[in-house]
Structures are given as C-alpha cells and as structure tokens.
Amino acid sequence: MEAEWERIARELDERGAAIVPGLLGSARARDLVDGYADDARYRKRIVMQNHGFGRGEYKYFAYPLPPEVARLRVALYPPLARIANRWSVSLGLDRRFPDDHAAFLDRCRDAGQSRPTPLILKYGPGDHNRLHQDLYGEHVFPLQATVLLSPAEDFDGGEFVLVEQSPRMQSRVEVIPLAQGDAVIFAVADRPVRGTRGTYRVKMRHGVGRVRAGERYALGIPFHDAT
Numbered sequence: 001m002e003a004e005w006e007r008i009a010r011e012l013d014e015r016g017a018a019i020v021p022g023l024l025g026s027a028r029a030r031d032l033v034d035g036y037a038d039d040a041r042y043r044k045r046i047v048m049q050n051h052g053f054g055r056g057e058y059k060y061f062a063y064p065l066p067p068e069v070a071r072l073r074v075a076l077y078p079p080l081a082r083i084a085n086r087w088s089v090s091l092g093l094d095r096r097f098p099d100d101h102a103a104f105l106d107r108c109r110d111a112g113q114s115r116p117t118p119l120i121l122k123y124g125p126g127d128h129n130r131l132h133q134d135l136y137g138e139h140v141f142p143l144q145a146t147v148l149l150s151p152a153e154d155f156d157g158g159e160f161v162l163v164e165q166s167p168r169m170q171s172r173v174e175v176i177p178l179a180q181g182d183a184v185i186f187a188v189a190d191r192p193v194r195g196t197r198g199t200y201r202v203k204m205r206h207g208v209g210r211v212r213a214g215e216r217y218a219l220g221i222p223f224h225d226a227t
Helices: 002-015 026-037 067-090 101-110
Strands: 017-020 042-047 057-061 119-123 128-132 143-148 155-157 160-165 172-176 183-187 190-195 198-208 211-214 216-221
Touching: 002 017, 002 067, 002 183, 017 172, 026 067, 026 119, 026 216, 067 101, 067 143, 067 190, 067 216, 119 128, 183 198
Parallel strands: none
Antiparallel strands: 017 183, 042 057, 057 119, 119 216, 128 198, 143 183, 143 216, 155 211, 160 172, 160 198, 190 198
C-alpha cells in the first residue's frame, strides 16, 4: 500500500487528482445507493437548481455516519494529511494538520464546524454539477475524495471534471474516468505547482458533466465539517 500512496502523492503533485481503483466494493456501493431513500440517515437535502448549483440533488449524512463512510474517512485521512502538510510548507502557509482525523475534527468543532459533510449525490437525465469548491468554514482540509457508486450500465455521461486555473494562463480541464467503486482524490481549492521561478499557487474547481441517460450516484467525502 505504501507504493500505492507514493503514486497517489505523485499524481496529486503533478495534476491535482489521483484515482484509487476499487476503493469500495460493488455490494457496499449498492448498499449506499439503496439507503438514499432513508431520510433518517441524513441531516439535509439540497436541490441543486434551487441554489444555482446545477441540476440534481444531494443529501448530507447525519452523525453517526454509516460505518463504511466513517471507515473511509478515517482511513484516507492520515496519508492525505502528510500530503496536505507538505503542500502547506510549499505554499509558505502556517497551517498544519494533525495526523489523526479525530483531532482535526476537534479543531473544526472548536471553530463552530460541527455538521458532517460526507454526502450522496444523485443525478438523473439532464442533471449536472457546476464547477465549485467545497469550502464549509474556517478550517478547510485541502484534499477530498469522491467515489462513484453506480455501475457504468446505469447511466451515460456524468463525467467528473476538474479545472485548474494558473496565474496568467487559460484554464486546464481534465475529465477523470471512474468505474463503480473507484475514488478520485483531488485538490479542494488550491495546490502548489513548482515553476521555473519557484512554487506558485493554482486554483482548483470540480464538477460533474451532464448526465445524458439513467441515474448516477456518488459518495463525496470532505474531511472537514461545516458551520
């Protein structure tokens, strides 16, 4: 697994995103999709078109998180915290992230960020998610994960899109292919890039292209909580 994390770190440094194949098994992915109708699991439902976010909907989980979601959040955080701290040093920032996710959530709670942010997103024909950044308060963890829950035969379109804006350059767009259970780990808002004159900051945004047919479900895992 150490070699896999070396690859993930390298790809995050190079392009701001890395795929983790088969992070979630198909049965567990289907369980999360089947649980979408159970409103008792969630604290809030958002209809995207009501807020100009795109079209479709998503639901934020309530605490306690489903065991599989909680497990992924805790397991992914420590190696990502090492990357996040290295990025902070590269960007000359004072912020540092603790090794343990519970300690980071304590920091969030102390700042009034106590609402869970993991969510399930549901898209139907014509639905999409406009480019955005998931910033929920003062304490923002600079990396997050999205796991595709639907098998390829359930939908058409709905590609995950990442856009990078570098200073004095046109935007770079990357479409990231995912199979059921694959995760993409990506930069939430900023990441460092090494140039000929040193390291500089680029802005990142992500979204989902238009679903042309069927239904697409995804699990989003931000590591900071919301105000």
